[in-house]
Amino acid sequence: MAKLNVNPTRMELRRLKTRLKTANRGHKLLKDKSDEMIRQFMIYIKENKKLRDEVEQELADSTKSFMLARAVSSDAIIEEAIAMPGTKVELKTSSKNVMSVDVPEFEIIESEKKELYPYSFASVTSELDSSIASLTNLLPKLLKLAEIEKTCNMLADEIEKNRRRVNALEYVMIPQLEETIKYITMKLDENERGATIRLMKVKSMIENRN
Numbered sequence: 001m002a003k004l005n006v007n008p009t010r011m012e013l014r015r016l017k018t019r020l021k022t023a024n025r026g027h028k029l030l031k032d033k034s035d036e037m038i039r040q041f042m043i044y045i046k047e048n049k050k051l052r053d054e055v056e057q058e059l060a061d062s063t064k065s066f067m068l069a070r071a072v073s074s075d076a077i078i079e080e081a082i083a084m085p086g087t088k089v090e091l092k093t094s095s096k097n098v099m100s101v102d103v104p105e106f107e108i109i110e111s112e113k114k115e116l117y118p119y120s121f122a123s124v125t126s127e128l129d130s131s132i133a134s135l136t137n138l139l140p141k142l143l144k145l146a147e148i149e150k151t152c153n154m155l156a157d158e159i160e161k162n163r164r165r166v167n168a169l170e171y172v173m174i175p176q177l178e179e180t181i182k183y184i185t186m187k188l189d190e191n192e193r194g195a196t197i198r199l200m201k202v203k204s205m206i207e208n209r210n
Helices: 010-072 075-082 124-210
Strands: 088-098 099-113
Touching: 010 099, 010 124, 088 124
Parallel strands: none
Antiparallel strands: 088 099
16 A cells, blocks of 8 residues: 655654544444445335335226226216316425435325316216226325435435445555554654664764763
């Protein structure tokens, strides 16, 4: 590992030891953060899989009911029945903090409520009723699924960034600092030994003159 290009002085040695201490502390904090982020990520992944399975099953059932309704009624009747929505909703978006990552949060606000089935029951089959009811109940789950999937993606990106920071400290900065500190320590010890030898020689020369 290449050492840093610094002057081998005691002041520089103290500065590098302080940097090394800070780097080691930062490495530990980032490692702990990474572990906790991975734990949170796994929780969201499990929730995402469970919710996705539910949504896919309910969506398949709703689609099946709708296809049965189309098989019995004409396209014109179906289109007329669903032309006017029975409920009007608004979407409120915000964010929450998960391990220093601002992830999205969705909330459905029903601003206007009408009849769930805005058509005559005599004109369509019960399968269309079942399909509409299923899709209406599915909307909150779809938004929750979108929220969780986006959270998973953002956490995955942050985990990767954090991993690169940890690796940079562990394999680059900390070894460089340790190598430089070792080099400066050896250089200072060598200078000190050289100074001691010179003093001993001077002392010996003075004693020989006397």
